[in-house]
Amino acid sequence: MKIGIIGGGSIGLLFSYYLSMDNNVSIYTRTREQADAINEHGLHLVKHRIEHTPAKVTAVPIQEWKGNDDLTVVAVKQYQLDGLISGIKDKAKGSILFLQNGYGHIKLLSELETAKVYVGSVEHGAVRKNGFTVQHNGLGVTRTAVYKGEDDLLRELSTIAPSGFPFILEPDFKEMLIKKLVVNSVINPLTAILKVKNGELIYNPFYFEIFKQMFYECAQVLDLPNREKYFENLMTVCEKTANNHSSMYKDIENGRQTEIDAILGYLLELSRSKNIKAPLIHNYYHCIKGKEHEREGT
Amino acid sequence: MKIGIIGGGSIGLLFSYYLSMDNNVSIYTRTREQADAINEHGLHLVKHRIEHTPAKVTAVPIQEWKGNDDLTVVAVKQYQLDGLISGIKDKAKGSILFLQNGYGHIKLLSELETAKVYVGSVEHGAVRKNGFTVQHNGLGVTRTAVYKGEDDLLRELSTIAPSGFPFILEPDFKEMLIKKLVVNSVINPLTAILKVKNGELIYNPFYFEIFKQMFYECAQVLDLPNREKYFENLMTVCEKTANNHSSMYKDIENGRQTEIDAILGYLLELSRSKNIKAPLIHNYYHCIKGKEHEREGT
Known part of the structure; x- marks a missing residue:
């Protein structure tokens, strides 16, 4: 081919x-x-x-x-x-x-x-x-x-x-992409701001509280039909990549642009159009945008 | 004496x-x-x-x-x-x-x-x-x-x-302590997690969005009578100490116990007893507790 x-x-x-x-x-x-x-x-x-x-x-x-x-x-x-x-x-x-x-x-x-x-x-x-x-x-x-x-x-x-x-x-292309979006929405921004490896989000009991809240908001905004399935997938990815640093963690560490707009930016817009409150999505979107802004030195 | x-x-x-x-x-x-x-x-x-x-x-x-x-x-x-x-x-x-x-x-x-x-x-x-x-x-x-x-x-x-x-x-002892509590609740956890000086919270437009949200939640939970006055005080402290690192920032950097329980821990309990949703207070409380937990190496 x-x-x-x-x-x-x-x-x-x-x-x-x-x-x-x-x-x-x-x-x-x-x-x-x-x-x-x-x-x-x-x-x-x-x-x-x-x-x-x-x-x-x-x-x-x-x-x-x-x-x-x-x-x-x-x-x-x-x-x-x-x-x-x-x-x-x-x-x-x-x-x-x-x-x-x-x-x-x-x-x-x-x-x-x-x-x-x-x-x-x-x-x-x-x-x-x-x-x-x-x-x-x-x-x-x-x-x-x-x-x-x-x-x-x-x-x-x-x-x-x-x-x-x-x-x-x-x-099902939609389910496939949304599954990945949920994983990226929870793991990427949290690890980049807390500066931890993926596994810490589930092994540190305090971070796990945030992890669950963040998933909950994503599930609300995306109106996920079968939440347990998506949560299980998220947990599995987090366990399998426990010792890795997420791509957004590395982007922030290296002063590169992140994919935050494609990930939480999308969810934030969706939450606004649906009139759903999403305070953690709003928070972590602005945390990452703020980090990118710091890099620009303005 | x-x-x-x-x-x-x-x-x-x-x-x-x-x-x-x-x-x-x-x-x-x-x-x-x-x-x-x-x-x-x-x-x-x-x-x-x-x-x-x-x-x-x-x-x-x-x-x-x-x-x-x-x-x-x-x-x-x-x-x-x-x-x-x-x-x-x-x-x-x-x-x-x-x-x-x-x-x-x-x-x-x-x-x-x-x-x-x-x-x-x-x-x-x-x-x-x-x-x-x-x-x-x-x-x-x-x-x-x-x-x-x-x-x-x-x-x-x-x-x-x-x-x-x-x-x-x-x-008025109550107003005096609550004013300080609001300042500590917003500036301390945000600077400690974002790893920035106090001034960045108001000069970085993305962090300023979080700053305002965090103040809003504190004002809700504390049922502040005259919000503008407390917000003005918060802004003034942030401007005056723009080049400083907050005490909680330094506590986290140096692996010391923070005062998070006296600050956001108090507000979190208050929000629960009043049945008020306080997602950012919940989030930053757990961020700081998680950082303290990391230090303990468990």
């Missing part, structure tokens, strides 16, 4: 590396420098501290993207999607898989005229070491689901996926 | 130093070691980086306290008061001035049989450098008010107070 991957961040590099094993992969980067570096050095993957054989992929600056691939994987942050979506709408001829966190970007997808639109939820941990090297830390799965059209390309993905990089086809 | 000061922490040492200028001061310490050190070295004060002439005070272990002073100043944290109050009740013959933060200790004062009971609110910044040296950082005032009996000793205090250590007599 001819696969195009938009985005040269950690997830874009990770997907390019693994999918290039059985497919013809082109990666589209924001800068020409990064494209040149990938074409020169090949794409490098570090896993379990071992540097694996570099992969051969074609790297192209995003300005030169033609939209001719069978499947385009959009691997940018949700806050970068606004600037890309009209180009995608105009050029994409094949199917598209969107990997953004949150739920706010779903309203953009209805504008796409292409026949098959998919969404995914990535449960891998990855860090970009430089423009052509990605480190694969947390080995997880990629969940995918159909937003529009036939699911044939997703089935193919889960069949051809290399070992160590599985794809799972989920029946 | 014969003044006894209970407590060898920063506030106890600060009051002992200044009041010894015109009074006969005895300081009662928890350990015999500290009493010996003060008797040997005298009491040292550092202000504006200058070491002032040591003061001569009599230091005595608290076990040997007789309660014979004209005025006893109780300068321990509110969480240490429970262990002392029955001794004070049994022995104190003169008047007593309580300097604790919070409002929860007020219910203990009704049990005292001594004729004059006063309360105070300290607006000085002080750090204990060692058992016999205190550093006077934030030059402020001590507000005092009558809880029970005549105000004559408080009037005397405000007359004889040395320059740089003024006492102000306030007409």
Whole structure:
């Protein structure tokens, strides 16, 4: 399959590396420098501290993207999607898989005229070491689901996926994304502000009180149909990643922009439109925005 | 006047130093070691980086306290008061001035049989450098008010107070303590969790949103009669101390127990007894308790 991957961040590099094993992969980067570096050095993957054989992929600056691939994987942050979506709408001829966190970007997808639109939820941990090297830390799965059209390309993905990089086809895109949104809404901001590893949220009895309250508010705002199922999933993720620092924790530590708008920003807007009080969501949204503002030094 | 000061922490040492200028001061310490050190070295004060002439005070272990002073100043944290109050009740013959933060200790004062009971609110910044040296950082005032009996000793205090250590007599003990409680409830936990100086709470527009919400909840729970007045006072304190780190910030940074129970713990209980929802008070109470728990390493 001819696969195009938009985005040269950690997830874009990770997907390019693994999918290039059985497919013809082109990666589209924001800068020409990064494209040149990938074409020169090949794409490098570090896993379990071992540097694996570099992969051969074609790297192209995003300005030169033609939209001719069978499947385009959009691997940018949700806050970068606004600037890309009209180009995608105009050029994409094949199917598209969107990997953004949150739920706010779903309203953009209805504008796409292409026949098959998919969404995914990535449960891998990855860090970009430089423009052509990605480190694969947390080995997880990629969940995918159909937003529009036939699911044939997703089935193919889960069949051809290399070992160590599985794809799972989920029946309901909304449930899949909301499950991830709940996890991100509770674990990310709390760990980033309390400056603790994920597990502390359930092992420290005082933090666990906040954890439960925060889940409760998310469940209210999202009007979750089967709360126990979502809470269990949240607990399981927290236990499995107990020794990890969340992505938002690391973003704040490293002075990077976070995905707070895609996560709590979405829930805050939803709570306002539904006229539901969400004091903790409001609080942690402003805590994280305040941290980002501190960084700007204004 | 014969003044006894209970407590060898920063506030106890600060009051002992200044009041010894015109009074006969005895300081009662928890350990015999500290009493010996003060008797040997005298009491040292550092202000504006200058070491002032040591003061001569009599230091005595608290076990040997007789309660014979004209005025006893109780300068321990509110969480240490429970262990002392029955001794004070049994022995104190003169008047007593309580300097604790919070409002929860007020219910203990009704049990005292001594004729004059006063309360105070300290607006000085002080750090204990060692058992016999205190550093006077934030030059402020001590507000005092009558809880029970005549105000004559408080009037005397405000007359004889040395320059740089003024006492102000306030007409209403409840309003005085609640004003301080509101300031402590908003500034202390927010700065300790967000790890910022006091001024950031009003200069960072995102933190200011939380600041206002937190004040609003406190005002609700305390049923404040004239909210604008309390909010103005809170803003003024925040502006005046903009470059300072709050005491709770420093307690958390240094792994010490905080006064959270006297401050948000009191408000949380009050909110429950009044059946008022107070999600931010609940949240920040548990954030700080969780930080204290982290320190315990359990």
